Amino acid sequence: MKVIGINGSPRREGNTAKLLDALFETLQKEGIETELVQVGGTDIRGCLSCYACIRNKDRQCSAKKDVFNAIFEKMLEADGMVLASPTYFADITPELKALIDRAGFVSRANGGLFRHKVGAAVISLRRGGGIHAYDSINHLFQICQMFIVGSSYWNLGFGGREGNEVLNDQEGLNNMQDLGQSMAFLLGKLGTR
Numbered sequence: 001m002k003v004i005g006i007n008g009s010p011r012r013e014g015n016t017a018k019l020l021d022a023l024f025e026t027l028q029k030e031g032i033e034t035e036l037v038q039v040g041g042t043d044i045r046g047c048l049s050c051y052a053c054i055r056n057k058d059r060q061c062s063a064k065k066d067v068f069n070a071i072f073e074k075m076l077e078a079d080g081m082v083l084a085s086p087t088y089f090a091d092i093t094p095e096l097k098a099l100i101d102r103a104g105f106v107s108r109a110n111g112g113l114f115r116h117k118v119g120a121a122v123i124s125l126r127r128g129g130g131i132h133a134y135d136s137i138n139h140l141f142q143i144c145q146m147f148i149v150g151s152s153y154w155n156l157g158f159g160g161r162e163g164n165e166v167l168n169d170q171e172g173l174n175n176m177q178d179l180g181q182s183m184a185f186l187l188g189k190l191g192t193r
């Protein structure tokens, strides 16, 4: 069984990536396959509001020139998805928001392709606004009939400019471990592994 972690940060080795690393370590120990998918810093564009996905119902976005459809395929294959982002002005990055808008529309246009998948939001932040960003991700899961996993605190890690400061946030790292165990537990109960 597989969980993908989608990194919304343009910094491939930054705090958000470190949180995903910590989470993946636990998931792998629990026997779950993981894959890191990068959306931050890619050429992904926002939804064009053309409604072609609703007319075509072909499990794709009609805007095919960017990375969207390749990432969406991976979301469809996975049993669980972790959407992770740094906090940018109290919200997620524009790349992750573009992915959420388009993935949500295409999945819903095709009869609920994310239904009963497992989802978790992970947020890194320097100081404030992380909960708003966290909520932005959970809105996708909640409207797509998915099961949301939490941890012993909200799934947040604190780190600033250097991009590895989150490694000093032991509580945040412990949360990732707890989140991994709970995701594995839920996937096991759902019989998807």
Ligand SMILES: Cc1cc2nc3c(=O)[nH]c(=O)nc-3n(C[C@H](O)[C@H](O)[C@H](O)COP(=O)(O)O)c2cc1C
Pocket: 009, 010, 011, 013, 014, 015, 016, 017, 085, 086, 087, 088, 089, 090, 091, 124, 125, 126, 127, 128, 129, 130, 158, 159, 160, 161, 162, 163, 164
């Ligand atoms: C454009 C921009 C906006 C930011 N806005 C916030 C913010 O609103 N709140 C906050 O706590 N940190 C903010 N930060 C800091 C990052 O969210 C934080 O350092 C995060 O851990 C970076 O993750 P990364 O290394 O994965 O990119 C901002 C950083 C940038 C570049």
